[in-house]
Amino acid sequence: MGITLTLDYASVLVFALTGALAASRAQLDIVGFIFFACLTAVGGGTLRDLLLDRDPVFWIADATPLAVAMAAAVVVFFTAHLMESRLKWLIWLDAGAFAIAVAAGVAVAREAGVSTGVVLVMGVATGTFGGLMRDVVANEVPLVLKQGELYVTAAFAGAAASLLGARFLSPEAAWPTVICIFVTFGLRAGSLLFGWSLPVYKGRPPRA
Amino acid sequence: MGITLTLDYASVLVFALTGALAASRAQLDIVGFIFFACLTAVGGGTLRDLLLDRDPVFWIADATPLAVAMAAAVVVFFTAHLMESRLKWLIWLDAGAFAIAVAAGVAVAREAGVSTGVVLVMGVATGTFGGLMRDVVANEVPLVLKQGELYVTAAFAGAAASLLGARFLSPEAAWPTVICIFVTFGLRAGSLLFGWSLPVYKGRPPRA
Amino acid sequence: MGITLTLDYASVLVFALTGALAASRAQLDIVGFIFFACLTAVGGGTLRDLLLDRDPVFWIADATPLAVAMAAAVVVFFTAHLMESRLKWLIWLDAGAFAIAVAAGVAVAREAGVSTGVVLVMGVATGTFGGLMRDVVANEVPLVLKQGELYVTAAFAGAAASLLGARFLSPEAAWPTVICIFVTFGLRAGSLLFGWSLPVYKGRPPRA
Known part of the structure; x- marks a missing residue:
């Protein structure tokens, strides 16, 4: 429980930063920043919880993630102009949030006791869905469509490595999580x- | 119960009109009008009910909202050419439906007994999600991206005012609802x- | 039970092919093919199961559909260059998957015992949502927006014909299903x- 909550919070924080950066690229006001931060931050975990019928959804059980996302949005609103390239920050923060969210998806799905294939899909879905919603709503080209970049592939490999680690190293939550983040982000x-x-x-x- | 149902119906009716207007802008046939009317009308409330695990979802419990949306679509199909500017009608009807839907989201979330932060988010999500789906599917620029306009901000302020009203005026459903609609639409x-x-x-x- | 599972599998297979073809048009790598195949294949049925609160969602109960979608993606990755026009294949396969998925939606909704209007909507939603997600994420114009084509209309007519068949011919699952596929695809x-x-x-x- 401790580890999945920690992962959820960490991915919420970093995804919220990317959502706020997307809002800065669309030149929204501060509430628009908060909107995109929350959408991106909780999107993937919400889908995962709905699919696994976890009740309540993690940010309804405890609204702290929303407060975290909101704080991240406010910080970005007042500091984004200090960054050299907001797009670069967005892409690298997204990579970090993404790796953490894949691990969170895998951890929750393993706890729920679903089959191996479903654990993989939950990892990928939790990792990609928040960023996907951010990009679709903000009218940016979704990162999953970037040619010649590893994105879904990284999530898939990280989730698979995590499952191998759980089987051959230790089924406890820490190892699979570390491996998943390491492989996905790497x-x-x-x-x-x-x-x-x-x-x-x-x-x-x-394209014919 | 009476008030939330009434709010759901009212927002369904007005959002359905905006969905049908979006269909008219895309020059669809009458079933396309019905599709967009239903999507827009029940989108926000459906998300809210899924997130709060309300079972069944409001329009599955009673299909009347679908009939209302369908009727609205048919009416728009035969009368939209009478309007001076369909875009203007769409935007103003959206503003009305939006204000009502935010109030509906707040009312349902308060009944469900979730925390204050979650009530705010449910208000905003219920208000924005139907219009967001309409705009994303219809390839229009989502209203949340319009610069220099209050949209999410209005929803947020309305939901917050509603909660203040519930605390300091009266916790009964009518006051918070009236305040929420008034502030959001205003x-x-x-x-x-x-x-x-x-x-x-x-x-x-x-945009660098 | 047998029939709805068969329908789910058949629509998963054919929708997966269309998802992989969309990935080929976006020139993604093989994992991108798998991602779009899975998204398209299970999108509509997942929405249906969430709305009807079927627990677990069909591909979580049994991950075979995911394996089917993955296999379809791999086959398309290595054979799509043999096709004369991938867009034509995509559109025709989509028509087939669409007809099957509408029937699957209607069958599951009838089993769930919801009202007639809701059965119709579940048919249309199950049929359209997977393709809609595919098109929105892949930045293609959604098929529902194609002017002068029957799309939602076909789904609606098929679902309605299926209900008439169930009432006047036989309420057993086979007849309504055959009629639905026949009318929708036709x-x-x-x-x-x-x-x-x-x-x-x-x-x-x-567009004023």
């Missing part, structure tokens, strides 16, 4: 820094 | 008519 | 091949 960072990628599909006429 | 209308707004974020390079 | 195919359509709304200034 692959995403390698993709951003060194262009690591999987071959993409290339049809003859690209 | 701020939104003031924003549309007189350009009331909060300062927006201005970075140096607007 | 109308959609007629629209694609022969331009069948309902009159669309025409305002004076098309």
Whole structure:
């Protein structure tokens, strides 16, 4: 319980920062910052909790995550102009939040006792859904569509590594979580820094 | 119970009109009008009911809201050409539906006995989500992204005023509801008519 | 029970193919194909199960649909370049998956014992939502917005015909299902091949 809550809070904080940065790119007012921070911060975990029928949803049980997201939004509203490139910050913070959220999804799904395939999907869904909603609502190109970048792939690999760790190292929550964050963030960072990628599909006429 | 149902019906009716107007802007057929009317009309309340685990969702318990939305769609299909500016009607009807839906979200959340922060979020989510789905699916710029307009801010202020009213005036459902609609619609209308707004974020390079 | 499961599997398979084709149009890597295949394949049924509070959601109870969607994505990744026009395949496969999914939605809603209006809406929602999520996330124009094509209309007619069949022919699951698929796919195919359509709304200034 302790670990999944900690993960939820950490991903809420970092995703909220990315939501607020997306709001800054859309030049919204401070309540718009709070809106996007909350949407991004709790989007993935909310989907996970609805799908697993966890009642109540984590931020309804305890509204602290909303307060965290709100505080993050206010901080970004007054400091974003200090950043060299807001897009770069957004992408790197998203990578961190993403890695943590995948681990949170995996941890909660394992606790819920669902099958292995579903644990993988919950990891990926929890990691990607908040950022996806942020990008769709903010009219940005969703990160899942970026060609030649590892994104869903990183989440998938991290969730899979986490399951292997749980089986072969220790089923306790700490190891699988550390491995998941390490692998997901590592692959995403390698993709951003060194262009690591999987071959993409290339049809003859690209979009016919 | 009486008041929340009445609010749900009223917001369904007015949101359905805005959904049908969005369909008219996309030049769909009459079933497309019905689709957008239903999507917009029940979107926010459905999200609220799923999040609060209200079972069944309000329009599954009683399908009358769907019939109301359908009737509204048919009426708009045959009368929209009479309007001077459909966009203007859409925006003003949206403002009304929005104010009512925020009040409905607050009322239901208060009945469910969740914490104050969650009541605020439910108000905002119920108010914005239907219109957000309408705009995302119809490929329009979501109203939440309109710069220099009060939208989420109006919902937030209305929900907060409603909670203050419940504490200091009377906890009965009528007062908080009236206050919420008045504040939300008033701020939104003031924003549309007189350009009331909060300062927006201005970075140096607007979208770098 | 047997029939709704079969329908869920069939629509998962065919929708997964359309999701993978959308991924090919966006030139993603193989995990991107799997992501879009799963999103499209289980989107509509997931919404239906959440709304009807079916616990657990069909692909959480048994992860086979996810394996089916994944396999479909891998097959498309290695064979899509063989197709003459991927867009044409996408549209026709979507028509098939769509017809099956409407029938699945109607069957599950009838089993759940909800009212007639809600059965209709569940049919339409189950049929359209997976493709809608695919198109919104992939930045394609949603099929529901295509002017002069029967889409939601076909789903609506199929669901209605299915209910009539259940009342006047036989309430057993097979007849209503066959009728629903036949009518939905027939109308959609007629629209694609022969331009069948309902009159669309025409305002004076098309988008003012």
